[in-house]
Amino acid sequence: xxxxxxTPSHQVTQMGQEVILRCVPIxxxxxxxxxxxxxxxxxEFLVSFYNNEISEKSxxxxxxxxxxxxxxxxxxxxxxxxxxxxxxxxxxxxxxxxGDLAKNIQYFGAGTxxxxx
Amino acid sequence: DAKTTQPNSMESNEEEPVHLxxxxxxISGTDYIHWYxxxxxxxxxxxxxxxxxxxxxxxxxxxxxxxxxSSTLILHRATLRDAAVYYCLIRGNNxxxxxxxxxxxxxxx
Numbered sequence: 001x002x003x004x005x006x007t008p009s010h011q012v013t014q015m016g017q018e019v020i021l022r023c024v025p026i027x028x029x030x031x032x033x034x035x036x037x038x039x040x041x042x043x044e045f046l047v048s049f050y051n052n053e054i055s056e057k058s059x060x061x062x063x064x065x066x067x068x069x070x071x072x073x074x075x076x077x078x079x080x081x082x083x084x085x086x087x088x089x090x091x092x093x094x095x096x097x098x099g100d101l102a103k104n105i106q107y108f109g110a111g112t113x114x115x116x117x
Numbered sequence: 118d119a120k121t122t123q124p125n126s127m128e129s130n131e132e133e134p135v136h137l138x139x140x141x142x143x144i145s146g147t148d149y150i151h152w153y154x155x156x157x158x159x160x161x162x163x164x165x166x167x168x169x170x171x172x173x174x175x176x177x178x179x180x181x182x183x184x185x186x187s188s189t190l191i192l193h194r195a196t197l198r199d200a201a202v203y204y205c206l207i208r209g210n211n212x213x214x215x216x217x218x219x220x221x222x223x224x225x226x
Contacts, residue, residue: 004160033213043161043204043216056213091160102149102210103168108160 002026006092006109013082014117021077021112023092030097032075033106034067036060036088043091049075050097082116089113121205126221129195137190137220139205144185148209152179152190154201155219161204164190200224 005024013019025032034046048055049067066078075094079086090113093106122140129135141150152164165172165179167188172179178191192199204219 042218043155043214045213045215048213058213093160102147102208103166104208105151105163105166106161106214108162111160 004092004094004107004109006090006112008112009110010113010115012115012117015084016081019079019082019114021079021090021092021114023075023077023094023109024073025075025092025094026107027073028096029094029107031055031095031104032067032069033093033095034077035091035093035108037091037111038088046077079114082114084116087114087116121207121217123203123205123217123220125218126223128223128225129192130225131197132194135192135195135199135222135224137192137203137205137222138187139189140187141205141207142186144207145209148207150179150181150185150188151206151208151214152177153204153206153214154199155204156198156201164203166208195222195224197224197226 007022011019032049035043037043045058047057047061047067064080068076089111091108091111093108095104095106149166149168151166153161154164155161165174165177167179167181180189200223202219202221204216206214
């Protein structure tokens, strides 16, 4: 069964450093998402991406964050200058384009645990 | 986005049915009801979704109240593998899923 893959599974970085989290969405999917989950808290939407541009972003997704689809398969989340509070699990998800987005199913990767020291 | 209310936690015994409730009184006519679950240390996983009629798939059943202000996820025979946090989400024709804290389901052997 096709799945969303994320690398690395765990990333440790120093505060102020840049990190890039990588995702390979399911191959025929056209919508891509990033979420984060701070330990013990809710899953929080960060950004959605379609047709090579951001469709929607949350207030969390500030100028420190960017997303890119550098080639036909990867989808990346970059955090420019990491802060301690960026420590969280980051989940990538993808979905097929459906006429009615309300019934679109999202498929999630296993996540990247980001630890900022 | 419509808000959902779920119990913080529930407990079940293995091989017994589990009914996980969700209230979504502010749902609008075109919103779909989605259920996802998150097993320990994993990403969320789609379970089921529906609009008005009850739905069945290989994982679960979804019973939707006639007024659509509430729904129930039914696991027909809980297994230890079903221990997870179950999220009920209401999704309109926008792109993002808004997550609550969900219901943490414990399954006793």
